[in-house]
Amino acid sequence: MATVDGATCRRPGRRFRASRGRGPARRGVHPGRGTATASALAAALALTLAVGCTNGPAPADDGRGTDRPASRTDTGTAAVGQVLAVKIDNVRAARPQTGLDAADVVYVEQVEGGLSRLMAVYATRLPKTVGPVRSARESDLELLRQFDGPALAFSGAQGKLLPLIDKEPLEAVTPQDAEDAYYRGTEKASPHNLYLRPHRVLPSAPGEAALTTGFRHGPAPDGGTPTRSRTVRYPSARFTFTWSPERRGWEITTDGAPTVTADGRRLAPPTVVLQYVDVRRSGYHDVLGNPTPYTETVGSGTAEVLRDGRSHDVRWLRPTATDGTRFTTRDGTPVAFAEGQVWVVFAQRP
Numbered sequence: 001m002a003t004v005d006g007a008t009c010r011r012p013g014r015r016f017r018a019s020r021g022r023g024p025a026r027r028g029v030h031p032g033r034g035t036a037t038a039s040a041l042a043a044a045l046a047l048t049l050a051v052g053c054t055n056g057p058a059p060a061d062d063g064r065g066t067d068r069p070a071s072r073t074d075t076g077t078a079a080v081g082q083v084l085a086v087k088i089d090n091v092r093a094a095r096p097q098t099g100l101d102a103a104d105v106v107y108v109e110q111v112e113g114g115l116s117r118l119m120a121v122y123a124t125r126l127p128k129t130v131g132p133v134r135s136a137r138e139s140d141l142e143l144l145r146q147f148d149g150p151a152l153a154f155s156g157a158q159g160k161l162l163p164l165i166d167k168e169p170l171e172a173v174t175p176q177d178a179e180d181a182y183y184r185g186t187e188k189a190s191p192h193n194l195y196l197r198p199h200r201v202l203p204s205a206p207g208e209a210a211l212t213t214g215f216r217h218g219p220a221p222d223g224g225t226p227t228r229s230r231t232v233r234y235p236s237a238r239f240t241f242t243w244s245p246e247r248r249g250w251e252i253t254t255d256g257a258p259t260v261t262a263d264g265r266r267l268a269p270p271t272v273v274l275q276y277v278d279v280r281r282s283g284y285h286d287v288l289g290n291p292t293p294y295t296e297t298v299g300s301g302t303a304e305v306l307r308d309g310r311s312h313d314v315r316w317l318r319p320t321a322t323d324g325t326r327f328t329t330r331d332g333t334p335v336a337f338a339e340g341q342v343w344v345v346f347a348q349r350p
Contacts, residue, residue, distance in 0.1 A: 081148070081206025081207060081209075081210045082147075082148065082149055082150060082151055082171070082202065082206055082210065083121050083122060083123045083147050083148075083150045083151070083206060083210045083211065084121070084122040084123075084126065084150070084151045084153065084198055084201060084202055085119055085120070085121045085122075085140075085144060085147070085150050085151065085152045085153070086099075086119070086120050086122070086130045086131075086133060086152075086153040086154075086196060086198075087117065087118070087119055087133060087134050087135060087136055087137075087140065087152070087153065087154040087155070088100065088117070088118040088119070088120055088130070088131065088132065088133065088134065089117065089118075089131075089132040089133070089134040089191075089192055090108075090115070090116045090117050090118050090237075090254070091115060091192070092255065092257075093188060093189065093192045094132045094134075094188065094192040095254070095257075095259075095260075096259075096260050096261055096262050096264075097118075097131065097132065097261070097262065098127075098129050098130060098131050098132075098195065098261070098262040099120070099127035099128070099129050099130035099131065099198075100118070100120055100130075100261060100267065101127075101261050101265065101267060101341070102122065102125050102126070102127035102130075103120035103121055103122055103341060104121055104122060104123045104124055104208070104211060104215075104341060104342070105120070105121040105211065105215065105341070105342050105343075105344060106118055106119070106120050106121075106269070106341065106342070106343045106344070107119040107120075107121070107143065107343075107344050107346070108232075108239065108343065108344065108345040108346060109137070109139060109293075109295050109346050110234045110235075110237075110279055110293045110295065110346070110348075111137065111292065111293065112285070112290040112291070112292055112293070113235075113236055113290050114234050114235025114236035114237065115234070115236050115237050116234055116237040116239070116254075117134060117137070119140060119143070121147075121150075121211070122198060122205060123205060123206055123207060123208055123210045123211050124205055124207060124208050125205050126198040126199055126202060126204070126205050127198060128197070128198075128199070129195050129196065129197060129198075130153070130195065130196045130198055131185070131193075131194060131195035131196055132185075132188065132191075132192045132193055132194055132195065133153055133154060133155050133182070133194045133195065133196050134154065134155050134191070134194075135154055135155050135156045135157050135158075136152065136154040136156075136157045136161070136165065137157075137161075137282075137284075137292060137294075138161055138164065138282050138283075138284060138292065138294055139282070139293075139294050139295040139296075139297070140152065140154075141164060141165065141168050141170075142297055142298060142321050143295075143297050144168070144170055145168075145169065145321040145322050146212040146214075146318070146321070146322060146323060146324045146325070147210065147211075147212060148210065149169055149170060149171065150170050150171070151170070151171040151173050151201055151202065152170050152171065152172060152173060153173040153174075153181075153196050153198075153201065154172075154173070154174060155174065155175065155191070155194050156174065158284045158285075158292070160283075160284065161284060173196075173201055175194065178200065178201060180200055181196055181197050181198075181200035181201050182194060182195065182196055182197070183195055183197070212324030212325065213323075213324035213326070214318075214324035214325035214326050214327060215324070215337060215342060216334065216336050216337065217336055217337055217338065217339050218336030218337075219336060220307055220308050220310070220312070220336070220338070221305075221312050221314075221329050221333065221335050221336075223312070224308075224310030224311060224312040225310060225311045225312075226309060226310055227243065227306060227309065227310055227311040228242065228243055228309075229241060229242040229243065230272070230274060230304065230306060230311065232274060232345050232347050237254070237255055238254075238255060238256075239252065239253070239254055239345060240252070240253040241253075241272045241306060241343075243306075243309045244268055245309065247268045248270060248308075248338075249268030249269055249270045249340070250268055250269055250270075250271075250272045250306055250343075251266050251267070251268045252266075252267045252268070252269070252343070269340060269341040269342060269343045270307060270337075270338035270339065270340040270341065270342075271305065271306065271307045271337040271338045271340070271341075271342045271343070272305075272306040272307075272342070272343045272344075272345065273303055273304070273305055273306075273327070273337075273342065273343070273344045273345065274303060274304040274306070274345050274347055275301070275303045275316055275325075275344055275345065275346055275347065276301050276302050276303060276347050276348070276349045276350060277295055277296050277297060277299075277301060277346050277347070277348070277349055278295075278296040278299075278348075278349050279293050279294070279295050279296070279346070279348050279349075280293070280294050280296065281293065281294065282294035295346045297318060297325070297346070298318050298319070298320060298321050299318065300315065300316060300317045300318070301315070301316055301349060302314070302315055302316070302349075303315070303316045303327060305327060305335055305337070307337065307338045308338065312329070312335065313330070314327050314328060314329055314330075314335050315327070315328050315329075315330065316328075
């Protein structure tokens with residue numbers, strides 16, 4: 001049985017078929033378990049274990065590469081398609097991450113031991129490399145149902161969670177399912193050195209329309225409170241977002257250190273959402289016995305939207321898991337975000 005964070009390797013029953021230029025798997029239709037012979041399966045398993053669960057050669061790759069533009073229709077609007085969501089390590093040994101700055105949305109969640117983990121969602125461009133890639137959590141499944149058959153890249157999951165992943169309307173992209181899409185780097189120690197090549201999962205970025213309906217761009221709401229910085233604390237992690245007028249974004253500090261990309265650039269998303277939710281124990285735990293938190297993202301509550309150097313008190317509403325999260329002012333007016341990357345930090349409801 002697999003443990004959280006891939007202490008033991010095991011893939012979900014539903015496999016992702018890497019595109020290799022053929023286009024993503026058709027949304028709403030999931031690959032089956034195949035009809036290979038026993039000998040072919042044995043050979044595939046041997047290759048899987050060699051590639052997915054051990055350190056392999058690491059080609060030089062800084063993650064910048066060539067961004068793939070969003071696909072467009074003849075009318076100039078983005079075509080709806082399959083987003084790529086990647087679970088990204090966020091402990092000190094995993095930083096700096098690669099490809100995080102290319103994400104349209106970055107979700108921040110609490111995991112075992114009060115630590116944090118990220119889920120980066122890519123819709124308008126695909127970086128050359130993303131990582132380090134780590135394991136999935138139960139909360140991720142509910143969060144991802146707002147997207148249309150997303151591809152979820154992760155390194156593994158708790159053994160009892162795998163059957164649930166198998167039933168979800170998503171494409172599981174693990175080193176065992178798409179071995180040629182992953183490689184092991186050499187600059188960080190395992191397990192903080194697994195990287196994904198997104199262009200081997202999706203042939204192109206689907207476009208902004210593939211994002212949840214809750215993320216809309218436009219002018220800032222009226223009012224708001226001038227704000228220099230905001231800090232969110234988990235039991236063993238903290239994030240500070242400090243407004244930079246020069247960069248028109250919120251520079252991020254994680255656990256007291258500047259959050260930078262692999263090439264040293266400071267991350268400064270134009271919009272940060274502090275979404276107050278219920279965080280409870282799930283029925284899962286890590287290899288040390290620490291309970292896995294479950295972040296409730298369906299329901300309603302309060303949030304703060306940070307943009308343009310101001311904080312706006314808003315409400316959030318997500319009636320069902322297949323709905324996007326809507327953010328509104330107190331009088332029900334939809335709240336728009338600034339153009340560019342959005343960070344959504346799930347914080348415990350007061």
